[in-house]
Amino acid sequence: MTQAQQLREAILAAPLETSNFGETPQPGTLYLPLSHLKALRLDAHVVVGGRGVGKSFWTAALQSEPLRRLLGLAASELKGMEVHAGFSIAEHIDNYPNADVFDAFLAEGGDPYDLWRAVVLRWIARQAGKIIPHDSWPHTVAWLKQNPEDVARLMQQPRNWKGLILFDALDRTSADWRRMDSIVQGLLRTTLWLKAYPGLYAKVFLRDDQAERTVFNFTDASKLTATKAELKWARHDLHGLLWQRLINAPDTHGEILRDICRSTQQENVWHVAPEMKSESDPQRKAFETLAGPWMGRDKRRGVPYTWSVSHLSDGRGQTSPRSFLAAIRQAAEDSLERYPSHEYALHYESIKRGIQKASEIRVQEMAEDYPWVPKTLAVLSGMNVPMDFDIVREKWENAPAGALEGNPTRLPAQHIDRGWDGVREDLQRLGLLETKKDGRIDMPDLYRVGFGLGRKGGVKPKG
Template sequence: MKTAERKALLQHFAELRSDTESSPPAVKTFLPVAAHARALQREVVVVLGVKGAGKSALFRFATESPKDVTAMYGAEVPHATWLDGYSEKIPHPQAVALMDLVAADEGNDELLRSFWLVYLVNRLAENRQVAALVPAELQALWGNPDASPVAWAQGAASKSWQLTSALDRIEGFLAERKSLTFVAYDALDKLGDLQLAMRARFVRSLLALWLSLSNRYHWLRPKIFLRHDLFEAAQRSFPDATKLVARSQSLDWSVDDLFTLVARHLANNTGAAVQQARGWLKEVVGCELDAKGDLGFMPGRFDEDLRRHFGAALAGEVMGSGVKKGYTYRWIAARLQDADRRIVPRSLLRLLSFAAAAALGNVLAKGDALMRPTDLSGALARTSLDRGAELAEEVPLVSRLQRLEGLTLLLPRREVEVRLAKRAGPTDTFVEDGAAAIEELQRLGVLAIRPDGRVDVPDIYRYGYKIKRKGGVRKPR
């Protein structure tokens, strides 16, 4: 491969971004996987996923490109209209106003459920035909620009049967037209930047409302995109919440799905080298690309043999040396998985982007691989740092891992308990209990407990927090 060709391909790799980080919605890089198809079924209420698993990407794709959903999935998923019920894109009450609403609630979440109910009817009534089904006195609840969420909720609480009757009429309107409508909720983990306890109350009140409504309505259906930990907390906090488990779908990615997603991005991203990238995928890696018109090029599935070819073309057949030597494609997957063996698309795309950017600083002069193994291993530290930071932003407890910096794994459990007992800062509100911290971090997939009781940290978090492990691939200087 000529130096100019290698540089162009590396630049194309360096521009890899996740679907959530792209704007406008990246229809041509969105990959339809089996978990998505299951999540889009009528009976699924809650769509679960860890940070970076693609919840928001699926939300954006469905709400902003519903025709492409039908074109991409066909008969696999029901044809539906999508309504943005709550997200970062639409105006919604400020954090202070929402905190006032929580303060006004007496602890049984009645006002919070009323808030979500009136907010739902409000969003539905933005459709003119639907608005005609909603009495003027109800529209007045949100029609006053000076009204606060507390006023909304209190007004809704006194008119709950009128609101329910309005929803009944809307359901009848949709049923008559056989028009399935999904009301989708995203970014609930950022709801008003509230304290965790307050956010949990908003989430559980929304789930409780839709648990009731989903039993009542067939054509008006919810899709609530939510993190696992918020869903699990809700299950412990209100009666019948466990009934939602059977109506949930987790967005987990297989390794072949992840590599296929990378190929989809490479084949469809805009850029001067996109044609070259398609040629590299087809001729060097051996990946089939099927032209799908407006949906872009769709790669064939990446089985293990194809993943091996991809890894070899990327950075050579193997990483490391001696007893630590292993195939490149296996090294990538092993370094990016958490303690529960989950890998999120964002981490893989960032690893390859960071590695390519590093390789551009010292381009290989010969050979068939695009980069050196040390470019890939060096990018893992930045990828790990980003992954740890984005998870710590949502779960500040994760920041306590900084107290393990410089230590070499595996670690005695008692020593880790002592180091993780104290809070990491003002946003860390988890109890000051080292044993409880270990259990929570283990549940999040951030820590693992070996059979002998010692504590391990997966590489996707270990590198960023500068926790050591014996052996491995040599790091670049």
């Protein structure tokens, strides 16, 4: 077996899956870009990021004491901290309400601020060994409102512990934008309320579109936005993450990859060396060992190290780790199937097909989060970008009745009330469309390929 074949098998054995549904991540997948250090600080009460950038990953990871210990100095503030989920992708009705509870509570005229404080009170009471009404969320809220002095004493009592409560996946609280705005704003007000009690902290993970709305329109919200952190991934961060996953491949697979990437071991987990976390010659050369120097037979087609990331960026120039890792895994699978004797583990044509696969996954994720998006963009399938917006508008206006409707259980387009210009604005804010200097509409390859649009000289849509 050649070195390229060994490396290819090693890549396929590595833990490149990134989706998180509330389970504790594997230690070998833990990777903290320097730009994300701020997000772990206790004073960063609001953390903003798009789909697949790590919000649910950190929500799950921070609840694990062994994983916090692996972070070392980066998480020194969290040492000895009691970490609790106040809302997440995994349902836990005794710890926090679900969407049905929110709907019923708001339908009765309830204030989300009270319901979120009830979530905090149940947590504090449990830690303190105190009993408060917990048979239903309305009963906990009623106790909170009817016994303000008891609430104050519970929150102010001396504690020999410190606590952090995490909130994630808030789009699952409601399928109505205005209602969700109210829920999120109530949570942010609760976060501010919690700041009054020493040793208690909250961290709220928000999607970009949630943070861009009116949720911060309340007194003293600036105390939260002043320390807001964003989860963004630069090219070198993505490559660092890739190698963190690769060097922790099992058995001899990990050994052969560690021959390429310098690493250190801590508690049976391998960590990439500092030079592999930055835009450096070692990082570039390591990927070149896997994929070769060019995206073709010569340099005219680009360099795999940069090409693989740039073709996965959205309209805001952001690339998610989920898309990048999915593309690399697919490239390895395709190389094994089509080019088993190629001199490199990743064939450049397979990297292109990896982009196709990542695009399909991203389109599927968009369909899950925003059901109106694929229905809106499917109308444009077969067309080439860039194109005039008038052509796009005409396509939308002539679409069959009901073709552009979303899912009533998920959030609709934010600005649908502004007509097609509002839909265009929403698509741009989500990174699916971009407007060129000449006014024409363009679509990044990450979405263009998956939605079946063409571009002269670009990666072709599948099929």
